[in-house]
Amino acid sequence: MILSFSWNDKRDVVYSLIYTKEEEQTITKLMQSKEFVQELLPLVGGEENIADATHCASRLRLLLRNEEKADISAIEKMDGVEGVFSRRGQFQIILGTGRVNRVYKALVEAIEIAQTNPSKERMEKAPKMNPFTHFVKTLSNIFLPIIPAIVVSGLLMGLLGMVKAFGWITMDSAWMKMLTMFSSSSFIILPILIGFSAAKEFGSNPILGAVIGGILTHPSLLNPAELGNSTPEYMDLFGLEIALIGYQGTVIPILLSVYVMSRFEKVLRKFIPQSLDLLLIPFITITFTGIVSLVAIGPLGMMIGEMISGSLEYVYQYAGLVAGFLFGGLYALFVVTGLHHSLHAIEVGLLADPKVGVNFLLPIWSMANVAQGGAALAVFFKSKNDKLKKIAIPAALSSFFGIIEPVMFGINLRLITPFIGAAIGGGLGGAYVVGAHVVANAYGLTGIPMLAIVTPLGISNAVHYLIGLAIAVTAAFTLTWILRFTEEE
Incomplete structure (x- = not known):
């Protein structure tokens, strides 16, 4: 974008903005999204019929107070709409990747929907799920935010593999060292990422969840991938010999640990005065959860994880x-x-x-x-x-x-x-x-x-x-x- 100026017949300075081609395209898409929203609102029963709105990679998800007011056939005929359906209390409009982000932003601006915390009405109208469905949905919510980090590591591993296969760079070069570090970083700190996301999903402090992930991946703990070449050290705790083995790249140990942490934190908040919660709750929560995780939850979670992967491998093989x-x-x-x-x-x-x-x-x-x-x-x-x-x-x-x-x-x-x-x-x-x-x-x-x-x-x-x-x-x-x-x- 360039600011330019010129003179009119009266010699007054006239200012104008000159946009690049890319900026003009962006502005056009934003205007189209706003026009789409204005056309959509009457078809879903008006602004007052929308209790809440969210979106995923390709779908605009609306919580309608009365779905019978929505004109599905008319919405399906709108330009850019690839499908309409309702699932688990959400009225979903398929718009495709990229476009759904712009439409959601235009909708938020048009009807002032809160973008951070779920509305009370959404929580009240959310359909009841059986325990299994609730469990699986919780896992989905935890892992969705982590996908970009894993995708990046996978792509970098692919690039690293091609570099090695074709010999584009020598193995001892700085570039190879950096690519190796970048490609493995997401898996090394995976428990930290999961800890943050899981604590947020469980209604606990996400930072404390990340700290628990940091404890389980501390450098003092032996990476489980090195067990074949190294022997872990042991520490004596209450007469128990605890192996100093880390949980880099694992899932179940950190999920169980953060779940216990979130439950324990909620119990503490019932007894500790609000004036002392900033000082006492994090201290007690991390200390308690850290000890329990290293002594019991970590080894148990590792065993469960090995049983699941072993069972799947057995089915895969036979x-x-x-x-x-x-x-x-x-x-x-x-x-x-x-x-x-x-x-x-x-x-x-x-x-x-x-x-x-x-x-x-x-x-x-x-x-x-x-x-x-x-x-x-x-x-x-x-x-x-x-x-x-x-x-x-x-x-x-x-x-x-x-x-x-x-x-x-x-x-x-x-x-x-x-x-x-x-x-x-x-x-x-x-x-x-x-x-x-x-x-x-x-x-x-x-x-x-x-x-x-x-x-x-x-x-x-x-x-x-x-x-x-x-x-x-x-x-x-x-x-x-x-x-x-x-x-x-």
């Missing part, structure tokens, strides 16, 4: 193609319920387990995701509905890059048979990658971007991954074409 087909075919149902993010906890556990050290589940999930795009391509070529054809291609491409909500909720679930075709295609692709032993070194990426975290583990690993993608997309496309579908008016 159920083979059947497991791949079932996992790949059923994964879409996890996405429908919104519980798929909870699987990140299991994936992190696989990566942290020295006996496993790789993520063999993510390639299966990736097959399920791209299969949704293959089914949408078949819809594009067979459909006579201009609205479906308009959103089918961008939604399919979005799924190839790991975002499947637009294609799933906007097309496949509405037409049913494409969803079935995609499920079978994902199962076939999942069976192939399991049979070929395709694995990844991180989590959070699927589709084409996932090549960055499968290539470092070998060229053949990447080739088999690409073959799996081709099988999933082709099978989903073919089955959707054969099964046909009844178009919506």
Whole structure:
């Protein structure tokens, strides 16, 4: 943006702003978002019918006081809307990545929705969940904010692997040392990140959660990845011999520790005067939780984590193609319920387990995701509905890059048979990658971007991954074409 000035006929100075092309495009998108919101508000029952609003990667989530006032058919006809549905008390409008952020911001400005804490009305209208659903939803909320850090580490590991494979930089160079540090940092401090996010989700002090994560990854504790080469030291505490083993990269120990911390902190607040809470509550909470974590919770959590990863590895090894087909075919149902993010906890556990050290589940999930795009391509070529054809291609491409909500909720679930075709295609692709032993070194990426975290583990690993993608997309496309579908008016 440049400030310029000139003179008019009366020799008065006239100031003007000259925008760059990128700035003009940004302003245009913001104006379009504001216009979209003004068109949307009457269709959802007006401003007074919106109790709260949030958004995720591709969906605008509205809490409506009366959903019957919403004109779903009219909203679906709006430019840029890829689908509308309601789930667990939320009215959700699929807008796609990037655009949803701008629309949400315009909506917040238009009706002054609080962007920080959940509203009281949202809490009151939130549907009751059974214990299992509540547990899985909690895991999802904890791990969603951490995904960018893990994705960065995975991409850096991919870059590091290519640098090593092609010899672009010598191994002892400063660049290689920095890349190695950058790529492993997220996994080293993972308990700290999880501690912060978990404490926030459990209603405790996030900083104290991070401190507990720091205790479990303290340099004085031996990294569990080095157990094969080093012997841990022991300390005598109340007559107990406690092994000084750390929990770098682990999940369950820090989750259990922060949960205990949050419960203990809430109990303390009932008895300690408010005038002393800043001094006493953090001191007592950290001391108590730290001792309990090192003595009991940490070892117990490590044992549970090893049991889970060991069980999955057993199924992976002996159920083979059947497991791949079932996992790949059923994964879409996890996405429908919104519980798929909870699987990140299991994936992190696989990566942290020295006996496993790789993520063999993510390639299966990736097959399920791209299969949704293959089914949408078949819809594009067979459909006579201009609205479906308009959103089918961008939604399919979005799924190839790991975002499947637009294609799933906007097309496949509405037409049913494409969803079935995609499920079978994902199962076939999942069976192939399991049979070929395709694995990844991180989590959070699927589709084409996932090549960055499968290539470092070998060229053949990447080739088999690409073959799996081709099988999933082709099978989903073919089955959707054969099964046909009844178009919506």
